[in-house]
Amino acid sequence: MSTTQSERLRGLLEPLVAARDLDLEEIEVTPAGKRRVLRIVVDSDEGVQLDECAELSREVSQVLDDSDVMGGAPYTLEVTSPGADRPLTELRHYRRAVGRLIKAQLHEGGELVARITAVDDAGLDLEVPGVKGRKPTTRRVSFDEIAKARVELEFSRKPDKTDKHDAQHDEKIDENKEEA
Numbered sequence: 282m283s284t285t286q287s288e289r290l291r292g293l294l295e296p297l298v299a300a301r302d303l304d305l306e307e308i309e310v311t312p313a314g315k316r317r318v319l320r321i322v323v324d325s326d327e328g329v330q331l332d333e334c335a336e337l338s339r340e341v342s343q344v345l346d347d348s349d350v351m352g353g354a355p356y357t358l359e360v361t362s363p364g365a366d367r368p369l370t371e372l373r374h375y376r377r378a379v380g381r382l383i384k385a386q387l388h389e390g391g392e393l394v395a396r397i398t399a400v401d402d403a404g405l406d407l408e409v410p411g412v413k414g415r416k417p418t419t420r421r422v423s424f425d426e427i428a429k430a431r432v433e434l435e436f437s438r439k440p441d442k443t444d445k446h447d448a449q450h451d452e453k454i455d456e457n458k459e460e461a
Contacts, residue, residue, distance in 0.1 A: 286310070289350045290319075297340055298323055301333065304373065306363055310356070317356040319345075322363050326377055329362035369430040375400045378432050385422070385430040394433065395420065 290308050298305040298321075307322035321341065323329055338360040345351055345358070369375055369383065378397050385393045395407035404423035411417045 286350065293344060293348060293350055294321060294341060297337065297344060301337060303329065303333070303337070306367075313357065315355070317351075317354060318359060319351065319356050320359045320361065322361055324363050324377070326373075334360045334362065365432060365434055367431070369432065372400070372402065372424075375405060375430075382433040382435055383430050384433050386428040387422075387426050388428045389426065393420075393422070 287308060290310075291305065294308065295305050301323075303323040303325045305321070306324050307320070309318075309320045309322075311318050311320070321337075323334070323337065338358060341360060342358055367374075369378060375397065379400060380397065382394065382396050385395075387393060393407070393409070395409040397405055398408050398419070399406040404421060404426075407420045407422060408417045409420050
């Protein structure tokens with residue numbers, strides 16, 4: 282996608298996304314046969330629900346139909362939230378990952394797998410899991426030390442009562458049980 286088209290799309294779509302209290306993470310146009318795919322990635326501190334993506338998609342579609350930013354060639358519009366494998370590149374990404382396990386490649390070499398316990402403007406406070414029965418240790422890492430980082434998926438993690446997403450999920454389950 283040309284810089285001009287990218288800038289025009291961002292200028293057109295950012296106000297729509299911001300009006301829904303979402304962050305416009307990425308805009309990507311890729312060829313797909315005779316068509317193109319316009320993928321818009323949005324996120325928020327609370328995550329993004331499927332209904333929000335559908336509503337935003339309808340609104341974006343109307344705005345794009347009323348403009349010439351995509352030109353005359355056919356395209357498919359996709360509005361989505363970031364996948365679990367999205368790299369952590371912005372301060373807000375790290376803040377949203379507090380309580381999650383991450384894998385970070387360090388500039389000095391080596392790899393670090395640890396849970397984010399806190400984030401500030403300078404870096405991360407991490408809990409590094411203990412090895413072979415040892416207790417976890419804490420570590421401070423500045424953003425300058427991190428070459429790249431991603432959230433690690435955990436399939437067998439026990440919910441932490443301090444994790445707001447798990448606590449909210451548990452409350453909904455309890456409410457459903459009471460109604461039944």
